[in-house]
Amino acid sequence: MHHTATAHINLAALNHNLQRVKSLAQGSAVLAMIKANAYGHGLLRVANALQDADAFGVARIDEALQLFRYHSDKNIVVMAGFQDADELQRMAAFGLVPVVHTLQQVELLEQISVTKAVTVWLKIDTGMHRLGFSPEEAGQAYERLSQCPHVAKPITTFTHFAEADELEHPKTKQQLNIFNQTVKWPGPKSLANSAGIIAWPQSHADWVRPGIMLYGASPFPERLAFEFDLQPVMTLSSELIAIHDFHQGDEIGYGGTWVCPSDIRMGVAAVGYGDGYPRHAKNGTPVLVDNVMCTLAGRVSMDLITIDLSNHPRAKVGDCVVLWGEGLPIEKVALCANTIAYELLCHVTPRVRFLES
Numbered sequence: 001m002h003h004t005a006t007a008h009i010n011l012a013a014l015n016h017n018l019q020r021v022k023s024l025a026q027g028s029a030v031l032a033m034i035k036a037n038a039y040g041h042g043l044l045r046v047a048n049a050l051q052d053a054d055a056f057g058v059a060r061i062d063e064a065l066q067l068f069r070y071h072s073d074k075n076i077v078v079m080a081g082f083q084d085a086d087e088l089q090r091m092a093a094f095g096l097v098p099v100v101h102t103l104q105q106v107e108l109l110e111q112i113s114v115t116k117a118v119t120v121w122l123k124i125d126t127g128m129h130r131l132g133f134s135p136e137e138a139g140q141a142y143e144r145l146s147q148c149p150h151v152a153k154p155i156t157t158f159t160h161f162a163e164a165d166e167l168e169h170p171k172t173k174q175q176l177n178i179f180n181q182t183v184k185w186p187g188p189k190s191l192a193n194s195a196g197i198i199a200w201p202q203s204h205a206d207w208v209r210p211g212i213m214l215y216g217a218s219p220f221p222e223r224l225a226f227e228f229d230l231q232p233v234m235t236l237s238s239e240l241i242a243i244h245d246f247h248q249g250d251e252i253g254y255g256g257t258w259v260c261p262s263d264i265r266m267g268v269a270a271v272g273y274g275d276g277y278p279r280h281a282k283n284g285t286p287v288l289v290d291n292v293m294c295t296l297a298g299r300v301s302m303d304l305i306t307i308d309l310s311n312h313p314r315a316k317v318g319d320c321v322v323l324w325g326e327g328l329p330i331e332k333v334a335l336c337a338n339t340i341a342y343e344l345l346c347h348v349t350p351r352v353r354f355l356e357s
Helices: 012-023 035-040 043-049 063-067 084-094 101-110 135-147 171-180 194-199 330-336 340-348
Strands: 004-010 029-033 055-058 075-078 099-100 121-123 156-158 187-194 235-245 262-271 286-289 292-298 305-308 320-324 353-357
Touching: 012 029, 012 043, 012 194, 035 043, 035 101, 035 340, 043 063, 043 171, 055 063, 063 075, 075 156, 075 320, 084 101, 135 171, 171 187, 171 330, 187 194, 262 353, 286 305, 286 330, 330 340
Parallel strands: 004 353, 029 055, 055 075, 075 099, 099 121, 121 156, 156 187
Antiparallel strands: 004 235, 235 262, 235 320, 262 305, 286 292, 286 320, 292 305
16 A cells, blocks of 8 residues: 555546647637646646647746757747846747747847747736736837847737636626727737636637646636536545544544534545645545545644545545545535635645556
């Protein structure tokens, strides 16, 4: 017995989800977002599997350089762009595609001396108010980039939705209108993240940028991934390492936050917040024990959780415990931990054993 948490990565599910993207956004090229270690799934593992993607998107230059060593044939878009002339030179040398979102970056591109023109993506802030040129600044930025001899043509223009996961919220339509009213120049366009791909077909444009849906999780807080024919890529599991009988009134775990309502069997599984399982998961969070739905009972520890086995009288030491993934939607666990699936996936720690199939 390994007595350790394991993350099983289903590469067939990953490719199934990519094909779902392609079927939903027919005619759009796919920039597969594999930033943050591919949302916790393994940067190179995921990149190797997503050969049908048209390009890869990462957040930072260090991720891009790591990826370039093995996938120099793909365009790699760096969403944070470059911070100084040194980073720009490195990106140019390796053929990386920086996002341009400040006038200082435009100035650096005007001043740089390179042997090959740099392909760039121009970001417009249509309402996210994080990175990007305002609609008033965007035209000037595009004109300067288009006249720059060191910038390859065409230039892709894009924006990012702030509330596409809230289907009744007017913000996405507002952002679409602002983008369409602002961008009158030629060149490829990109607007749709995962929520946009699924729910806002008018946003598909030339490029779509799937992230969370590639990994088989829903971008919508109240909807489950299987409703959109998405399959979980990561199944986080461990095993029962002990079973105990406790009496009514016994307190379980740190702080005694769960009190036995009656005589009860309690299982102990080898997983905790040291593996990335959320410490703030509530009592009653679903846990799958040998394919039987049980619930968390007591505070999550660094290495262990305790599970109410009332629903599973035949449970035994060594039984598989699924924390999320196949048979247990990660969205349900995230809801019980007051967080989102993105965070759970990204927080899986290095001590978890990764297996792929």
